[in-house]
Amino acid sequence: MEDKDKINNHNDSAKVITRRDFFNKIGTTATGVVLLGSLGVTLDFLSPNVLLEIPKEFKIGPLENIQPDSVIDNAEHHVFIFREHPGSFYAVSSICTHLGCNTKWNPAGIEGHPEGVIACPCHGSIFDKKGNVLHGPAPRSLDRFLVRVENDKLVINTDEIVSEDKMIVKV
Amino acid sequence: MKKIEWLMNTKIWRSIFRTKLPISTNLDRSLVIFNSLTLHIHPVKVREKAICFSYTFYLGMISFFLFVILIVTGILLMLYYQPAIPNAYQNMKDIQYVVSNGTFLRNMHRWSAHLMVFTVFLHMLRVFFKGAYKPPREFNWIIGVILLLLTLLLSYTGYLLPYDQLSYWAVTVGANIVKYVPFIGTKIRFLLLGGNQIGDYTLVRFYVLHCVILPSVMLLLVALHFWRIRKDGGLL
Ligand code: HEM
Ligand code: FES
Numbered sequence: 001m002e003d004k005d006k007i008n009n010h011n012d013s014a015k016v017i018t019r020r021d022f023f024n025k026i027g028t029t030a031t032g033v034v035l036l037g038s039l040g041v042t043l044d045f046l047s048p049n050v051l052l053e054i055p056k057e058f059k060i061g062p063l064e065n066i067q068p069d070s071v072i073d074n075a076e077h078h079v080f081i082f083r084e085h086p087g088s089f090y091a092v093s094s095i096c097t098h099l100g101c102n103t104k105w106n107p108a109g110i111e112g113h114p115e116g117v118i119a120c121p122c123h124g125s126i127f128d129k130k131g132n133v134l135h136g137p138a139p140r141s142l143d144r145f146l147v148r149v150e151n152d153k154l155v156i157n158t159d160e161i162v163s164e165d166k167m168i169v170k171v
Numbered sequence: 172m173k174k175i176e177w178l179m180n181t182k183i184w185r186s187i188f189r190t191k192l193p194i195s196t197n198l199d200r201s202l203v204i205f206n207s208l209t210l211h212i213h214p215v216k217v218r219e220k221a222i223c224f225s226y227t228f229y230l231g232m233i234s235f236f237l238f239v240i241l242i243v244t245g246i247l248l249m250l251y252y253q254p255a256i257p258n259a260y261q262n263m264k265d266i267q268y269v270v271s272n273g274t275f276l277r278n279m280h281r282w283s284a285h286l287m288v289f290t291v292f293l294h295m296l297r298v299f300f301k302g303a304y305k306p307p308r309e310f311n312w313i314i315g316v317i318l319l320l321l322t323l324l325l326s327y328t329g330y331l332l333p334y335d336q337l338s339y340w341a342v343t344v345g346a347n348i349v350k351y352v353p354f355i356g357t358k359i360r361f362l363l364l365g366g367n368q369i370g371d372y373t374l375v376r377f378y379v380l381h382c383v384i385l386p387s388v389m390l391l392l393v394a395l396h397f398w399r400i401r402k403d404g405g406l407l
Pocket of ligand 2: 096097098099100101120121122123124125136137138
């Protein structure tokens with residue numbers, strides 16, 4: 001058998017596949033396929049399909065219950081909801097853009113921002129009330145969410161992130 | 172001495188330790204080490220300077236010893252701990268205030284963990300300054316680096332288990348650092364947390380990593396680490 005293998009290997013013109021080569025190839029390929037398959041199946045298994053997390057969309061209202069010039073800190077969804085004087089609303093994420101801690105609304109503000117700031121306890125980032133960074137280490141402004149008005153309530157979905165100029169809704 | 176000799180000649184002793192008695196020649200002495208699994212952790216012959224304290228400061232052995240303490244105390248802690256919300260936090264409080272000697276046990280585990288990070292790091296410095304990472308020991312250095320990473324990962328996964336404010340925010344921050352891995356960061360974070368936020372699944376995942384997966388890998392690599400020391404020609 002071994003002699004025969006050698007002869008075949010040295011003979012370039014006729015590429016004969018021996019029975020042993022054939023079964024070796026089939027075996028290795030099958031093992032490879034099974035290994036790759038089980039890797040895929042395991043990865044799939046590790047990724048949960050049903051999550052008991054709170055829904056991304058939520059409602060706040062009715063509108064007259066929201067004080068003008070006030071801030072609601074919705075801790076459940078990690079969102080600040082601001083109402084400004086004439087009846088304009090906007091929503092800013094309370095999750096710090098540095099490494100994800102919960103920020104707090106600080107009504108006392110800091111020098112130059114007496115209207116109040118959003119501050120992070122973890123590494124000291126500070127944002128203005130529109131979510132812009134005043135102070136690092138946060139690399140970018142807080143997420144702003146699209147706010148819609150439905151049946152006298154604000155509807156906010158934390159999947160719908162908008163830019164600063166599109167965040168305000170007026171009623 | 173007489174009593175020990177008598178003990179070593181009993182039938183039961185002879186059935187456990189096969190070494191030929193009396194031990195008189197160098198060969199006999201070698202065979203004691205060679206024939207025993209527990210003593211086999213040391214090579215048959217050691218250079219005298221290698222067992223001198225100021226040579227290694229025993230830092231590797233101290234790390235290993237702390238690891239053994241962590242396994243023993245950890246297994247005991249498991250008897251009173253459930254990795255679920257809100258049980259986890261209450262269990263930790265119970266271990267401290269209700270279980271006999273619980274505070275002592277918990278502190279043993281915590282202090283040993285802190286110390287182990289420290290001694291492993293010092294051990295690495297010792298190896299570095301002695302130049303003991305150079306060939307033929309370069310592969311043992313690599314194993315060492317993985318052991319250091321495992322030590323840190325064990326600390327990180329263990330930190331979530333009490334499920335208090337410190338745990339929660341430390342893991343939040345850590346998981347968000349993972350998110351910065353290019354392309355697959357968000358996916359890794361999702362798999363690590365078992366969701367988008369820290370929750371029940373996260374706690375169980377960290378528990379399994381902390382109590383089963385990481386210690387097993389660590390044990391395996393420590394064995395390899397010790398075996399390599401011998402195969403690389405003993406301590407430098
Ligand atoms: C879990 C952590 C570790 C344990 C339990 C451990 C254990 C040990 C032990 C018992 C020794 C014998 C000499 C001594 O006591 O110093 C040793 C030697 C050695 N360790 Fe570690 N070690 C660990 C981590 C590391 C790390 C982080 C490195 C480097 C990155 C490393 C690299 C080495 C090398 C290269 C040697 C051989 C030193 C020589 O030949 O002089 N080890 N280790
Ligand atoms: S997480 Fe907010 S400053 Fe670091």
